[in-house]
Amino acid sequence: MIEAKGIGKVYSVKKKKSFFRSEKQIVRAVNGLNLTINEGEIVGLLGLNGAGKTTTIKMLSTLLNPSEGTITVDGLDAVQDAIQVKAMVNMIAGGERMLYWRLTGAENLRYFGKLYGLSGNALEKRIKYLLDIVGLTNASDTPVELYSKGMKQRLQIARGLINDPKYLFLDEPTLGLDAPVAKQLRGMVKTLAKSDRKGILLTSHYLEEVEELCDRVYIIEKGSLILHDTPENITASVVKDYHVTIETSVLSAPVQYRMKQGLIGCTLGFTENADSTVMQIKAPFDPTAQIIDLCVKESVSIQKLELKRPRLEDAILALAKEKSA
Numbered sequence: 001m002i003e004a005k006g007i008g009k010v011y012s013v014k015k016k017k018s019f020f021r022s023e024k025q026i027v028r029a030v031n032g033l034n035l036t037i038n039e040g041e042i043v044g045l046l047g048l049n050g051a052g053k054t055t056t057i058k059m060l061s062t063l064l065n066p067s068e069g070t071i072t073v074d075g076l077d078a079v080q081d082a083i084q085v086k087a088m089v090n091m092i093a094g095g096e097r098m099l100y101w102r103l104t105g106a107e108n109l110r111y112f113g114k115l116y117g118l119s120g121n122a123l124e125k126r127i128k129y130l131l132d133i134v135g136l137t138n139a140s141d142t143p144v145e146l147y148s149k150g151m152k153q154r155l156q157i158a159r160g161l162i163n164d165p166k167y168l169f170l171d172e173p174t175l176g177l178d179a180p181v182a183k184q185l186r187g188m189v190k191t192l193a194k195s196d197r198k199g200i201l202l203t204s205h206y207l208e209e210v211e212e213l214c215d216r217v218y219i220i221e222k223g224s225l226i227l228h229d230t231p232e233n234i235t236a237s238v239v240k241d242y243h244v245t246i247e248t249s250v251l252s253a254p255v256q257y258r259m260k261q262g263l264i265g266c267t268l269g270f271t272e273n274a275d276s277t278v279m280q281i282k283a284p285f286d287p288t289a290q291i292i293d294l295c296v297k298e299s300v301s302i303q304k305l306e307l308k309r310p311r312l313e314d315a316i317l318a319l320a321k322e323k324s325a
């Protein structure tokens with residue numbers, strides 16, 4: 001398990017006051033953060049730009065020392081035992097950083113493998129295995145500058161796995177990727193956690209991705225934790241309403257009345273068209289089954305039904321609105 005206790009990071013930056021004078025300024029990027037990542041678990045780290053996500057990941061991956069607090073990785077201290085900890089973690093950033101474009105895919109992995117002390121047969125076997133699992137075997141001898149965005153990102157994943165880390169930090173892994181490529185990558189991330197039992201920390205601005213992948217989510221603002229729970233609980237605690245829009249055969253006034261009576265706790269609105277009625281239902285629970293039952297009972301034919309359930313995105317937007325009010 002990775003356990004961060006009360007971690008903080010303070011940057012000292014020089015700000016120019018005039019042509020001759022500059023002044024030291026303190027930026028508190030992370031402030032007293034507690035966080036855990038277990039094996040086989042995908043944990044999300046969310047926050048607006050500048051909230052402190054990258055700084056947190058850099059501290060967890062030993063690239064930066066915390067100014068305060070402690071980080072342990074399976075009981076080892078990330079500062080005192082940094083060499084052992086480095087071998088157990090790795091980071092994959094989205095976009096096109098951290099790869100050498102003139103080198104081929106295999107050459108990139110060879111370079112990074114050597115940085116982790118791998119060599120000879122063991123390194124070649126690892127490169128072959130990784131290129132295979134990310135589907136780049138046929139492109140292994142092609143320079144990375146000729147790769148598509150999706151291929152580069154798959155190579156990034158292979159690079160992040162070169163030292164077979166137990167814990168992986170993914171900073172915006174699907175940034176700028178087309179929907180099918182992003183979906184394929186999400187599948188890979190799930191397999192890494194659920195089959196290979198790696199502990200994963202993920203930052204992403206795509207909240208649907210976070211909702212799909214993450215077991216737990218930390219939301220930070222200005223370096224401090226504001227919420228920590230499962231995506232389902234966060235959504236349920238902030239957004240209460242389900243919205244159903246249903247288009248049916250024309251509903252007479254008595255049927256509309258019985259619908260209102262039957263859907264206890266729901267708010268209903270009706271719009272009459274020439275040959276159909278559109279019902280809009282708002283409810284603090286998913287009312288779909290009840291609506292269908294009522295339609296069957298009243299011999300009403302359903303032409304279209306659309307359910308909008310509360311989403312993590314709605315919850316985050318509501319939280320942001322609450323904070324700025």
Ligand SMILES: Nc1ncnc2c1ncn2[C@@H]1O[C@H](COP(=O)(O)OP(=O)(O)OP(=O)(O)O)[C@@H](O)[C@H]1O
Pocket residue numbers: 011012013027028029047048049050051052053054055056
């Ligand atoms: N090297 C640095 N020197 C000084 N200040 C920094 C440095 N790196 C980050 N900061 C500041 O620390 C704060 C947190 O930045 P950080 O990059 O960790 O946030 P983030 O949540 O990853 O943001 P984004 O989503 O934009 O990547 C910001 O105010 C940023 O300007």
